[in-house]
Amino acid sequence: ATPTAIMVGTGKAAELGILISGGDALEQARRITTVVLDKTGTLTRGRPDVTVVHPADGVDADRLLAYAAAAEIGSEHPLGEAIVRHARARDLAVPAADSFAAVPGHGVEAEVAGRRVLIGNPALLRRHGVDVAPLSGAAAEVAARGGTPVHVALDGRLAGVVGVADTVRPEAAEAVAQLRALGLDVWMLTGDNRVTAEVVAREVGIEQVIAEVRPEEKAGRVAALRERGAVVAMVGDGINDAPALAGADLGIAIGTGTDVAIAASDITLVGGDLRGIVSAIALSRRTVTTIK
Ligand code: ADP
Ligand code: MG
Numbered sequence: 001a002t003p004t005a006i007m008v009g010t011g012k013a014a015e016l017g018i019l020i021s022g023g024d025a026l027e028q029a030r031r032i033t034t035v036v037l038d039k040t041g042t043l044t045r046g047r048p049d050v051t052v053v054h055p056a057d058g059v060d061a062d063r064l065l066a067y068a069a070a071a072e073i074g075s076e077h078p079l080g081e082a083i084v085r086h087a088r089a090r091d092l093a094v095p096a097a098d099s100f101a102a103v104p105g106h107g108v109e110a111e112v113a114g115r116r117v118l119i120g121n122p123a124l125l126r127r128h129g130v131d132v133a134p135l136s137g138a139a140a141e142v143a144a145r146g147g148t149p150v151h152v153a154l155d156g157r158l159a160g161v162v163g164v165a166d167t168v169r170p171e172a173a174e175a176v177a178q179l180r181a182l183g184l185d186v187w188m189l190t191g192d193n194r195v196t197a198e199v200v201a202r203e204v205g206i207e208q209v210i211a212e213v214r215p216e217e218k219a220g221r222v223a224a225l226r227e228r229g230a231v232v233a234m235v236g237d238g239i240n241d242a243p244a245l246a247g248a249d250l251g252i253a254i255g256t257g258t259d260v261a262i263a264a265s266d267i268t269l270v271g272g273d274l275r276g277i278v279s280a281i282a283l284s285r286r287t288v289t290t291i292k
Contacts, residue, residue, distance in 0.1 A: 001027060001287055009287035017255075017270040018280050025266035028250045029284035031231045035179050035277060036222060036244075038236035039190035039197060040078060040166060042254055043204055043274070046237060048078055048166035050086035051147055054138035055160040064160040066092045068152050071110035071117040074100040079150055080108065082164045083119075104240070105191050105214040107150070118153040121193065125151050125158065135161045143195035146203065172204040175274035180205070182281060185230065189213060189221055191240065219243035235277060237261050252277055 001009070006023035013020050020026055037043055055061045069087030072080030074097065087094050098111040107120015118125050122132045122139070130153040132139070138161045139149035147165030151158065179186050187208045188201045197211035210221055222244045225232050234241070234248035237257025242264040245251030251265035256272040269276035 005287050009283055013280060013283055016276065016279050017273065018276045018283075019255075019268040019270060020280065021266050025250060026284045026287055028231075028266065029233070029281050030287075032184065032233045032250060032281055034185040034187065034225060034230040035233045035235065036187045036189050036225065036248070037206070037274075038218075038234075038238065038241050039188055039192055039200055041237035041257060042235055042241075043172050043188065043200060043206075044166035044168050046078055046166065046257075048082045048148070048164045050082055050162055051145075051165045052142065052163035053160065054135055054163070056134060056158050059154075059159045061160075062090065062092055064152060065090065065162070066094055067112055067115065067117050067154060067159070068119055068150070068162055069094045070097050070112040071100070071108050071119050071152075073097060074110075075102060075108055077102070077108075078166070079148060079164050080119075083150065083162060105216075116153075116155050119150060122151055125153050128153070128156065130156055130158055132158055134158055138163075140195070143193055144199065146196055146199035148192055148196050168200060168203050169272070169274060171273055171275050175278055176205045178275065178278040179281075182278065184281070187225070189218060189234075189244070191215060191218075215240040216243075219247040222248050233277070233281075235274075237272075252280070 009026050010020045053061045055064045065087045069084045072083045095113045101109045106124040110117045142149040142163035147163045150162045152160050188206045189210045190197050194211040197209050201209045232248045233250040234244045235252040237254035239258050239260045242260045245264040252267045253262040253265035254272045255268045255270040262268050
């Protein structure tokens, strides 16, 4: 495309709330064959809420929540923030944690009022020898509704499962349908568990799901698609997504997401409306064909 065509194209995009950094991005957008979307904060709003609390036998639900919230107070993860907000809304006394360590892609390890708290996915608890089987039914129920079962252990014993769920962005299904109508291959890429991921994918019309991916593996999954000949646009919002956004042929950040994701991307959807992906690709096709 000529510099003028690119200027016109990026100007039109800006009017639609799509910030495109440079002409290369517009040319890349035209070549895209495959769109990979992160789940949490990208296909969903990224502000999940606690929907259910399942304490283990003999554990009080409010005590479980208080320990869980205390462990998550230092967490920047949306799941952790949901649990802290919920405990505060219930006016629970949340003790300060004596120690806190985030385990990216897994959860949190903390010490609260002399007790060891583990909170996160089953892999984290199992790694510490905690048996999660007693609440597998409750966890499955949460996942079947598209929520994330957050497991909590106190002093090495399973203490409960907190169900946390996010709502899908209202325009997500329409955006996915439009991408497919443009002939693009659409994937979901997420660290969340497989069942939850597939329930959300079905809700938005995505058939190809890569789930339970650790943060450091996301970029590798994008690279694998590229090696198979795909020209990939990656869409994400989180710090976790930054390497995948940078490594894709085209990185598209949700404008309401983290600064790190925006910095790693070529395009930013200012208001976070996913239909902006469709507009950007359609516009790039028009921009390049007009000058041919
Ligand atoms: P996503 O790709 O969905 O944003 P992450 O890679 O951040 O997910 O985390 C993967 C999984 O690890 C989450 O679905 C959750 O089960 C668990 N997890 C990560 N951080 C936390 C946390 N602070 N509290 C509870 N669970 C967590
Ligand atoms: Mg995300």
